[in-house]
Amino acid sequence: NAGVMQNPRHLVRRRGQEARLRCSPMKGHSHVYWYRQLPEEGLKFMVYLQKENIIDESGMPKERFSAEFPKEGPSILRIQQVVRGDSAAYFCASSPRPISGVYEQYFGPGTRLTVT
Amino acid sequence: DAKTTQPNSMESNEEEPVHLPCNHSTISGTDYIHWYRQLPSQGPEYVIHGLTSNVNNRMASLAIAEDRKSSTLILHRATLRDAAVYYCILRDVGSGGSNYKLTFGKGTLLTVNP
Numbered sequence: 001n002a003g004v005m006q007n008p009r010h011l012v013r014r015r016g017q018e019a020r021l022r023c024s025p026m027k028g029h030s031h032v033y034w035y036r037q038l039p040e041e042g043l044k045f046m047v048y049l050q051k052e053n054i055i056d057e058s059g060m061p062k063e064r065f066s067a068e069f070p071k072e073g074p075s076i077l078r079i080q081q082v083v084r085g086d087s088a089a090y091f092c093a094s095s096p097r098p099i100s101g102v103y104e105q106y107f108g109p110g111t112r113l114t115v116t
Numbered sequence: 117d118a119k120t121t122q123p124n125s126m127e128s129n130e131e132e133p134v135h136l137p138c139n140h141s142t143i144s145g146t147d148y149i150h151w152y153r154q155l156p157s158q159g160p161e162y163v164i165h166g167l168t169s170n171v172n173n174r175m176a177s178l179a180i181a182e183d184r185k186s187s188t189l190i191l192h193r194a195t196l197r198d199a200a201v202y203y204c205i206l207r208d209v210g211s212g213g214s215n216y217k218l219t220f221g222k223g224t225l226l227t228v229n230p
Contacts, residue, residue, distance in 0.1 A: 004159075033216065042203075042220040043160065056217075091159045095216075105218060107159030 002027065004094050004108035005074075012114045013082050021077040021111045025094030032075045033105060034067060037089040049075060082115045089113075120204045125225040128194045136189040136224055138204030143184050148207045151178065151189050152218070153200040160203065160220070163189065199228045 005024040013019050025032050030051055035043040046059040049069035057067065064082075069075040079086055089112050093105040121139040128134040140149070151163040164171055164178045166187075171178040177190040191198055203223040207215050 031216070033218075035218070035220075042222055043218070045217040045219070048216055059217075093159070093218075104162055104165075105216075107161065110157075110159050 004106055006092050006108035006111050010112050016081050019079040019082050021090050023075040023092030029094035029096050031095045032069050033093045034077050035091045084115045087115045122224045127227045129229050131193050134191040134194045136202050139186045141185045146208050149187050150205045152203045155200045194228045196228050201225050
């Protein structure tokens with residue numbers, strides 16, 4: 001079974017450009033989560049999506065960030081007008097339908113965004 | 117999620133057992149204890165989880181104190197590939213709310229010496 005796939009693995013953007021990060025969940029998984037890990041910090045939850053629905057975006061910055069998980073294709077995390085503070089590792093995770101309320105999450109290798 | 121406390125770092129020798137402790141004195145009755153690890157430059161990886169009883173899988177064992185205020189992740193024979201940051205995370209399955217959010221603390225950095 002292929003794991004969670006993320007691309008690109010490394011992304012360099014200049015300030016003001018747009019960054020698009022892609023995540024393909026594991027086969028059979030319909031729940032996707034995005035986390036951000038700033039340098040020297042722990043992972044922080046950003047957003048939880050199911051197919052065509054945003055369930056919880058409480059961890060997303062209010063501006064410039066958006067996420068989607070269309071019916072077909074990968075989940076996309078989009079950052080508009082990037083700033084240096086957006087430089088971080090962005091991890092996607094997926095899970096199947098929860099069993100007994102427990103959502104086991106399987107993480108991708110991450111996309112390391114560098115804003116110059 | 118209830119708070120967990122872990123040592124910042126631990127060191128082990130290859131092929132020796134490793135016991136990684138986690139304190140969670142404010143754990144509630146519906147909190148599951150989860151362990152994830154993050155190898156260098158990789159995403160977190162699920163290790164094991166449990167509620168009350170000790171648990172074993174191919175990666176590790178989880179020993180849970182009788183009062184559930186602490187737990188220990190046991191790697192039976194550490195290898196160099198086990199060098200990682202280990203996170204102990206509580207997840208409340210009784211809230212019906214946002215238990216899908218994993219709250220990562222600073223974890224324990226495990227160094228394995230050859």
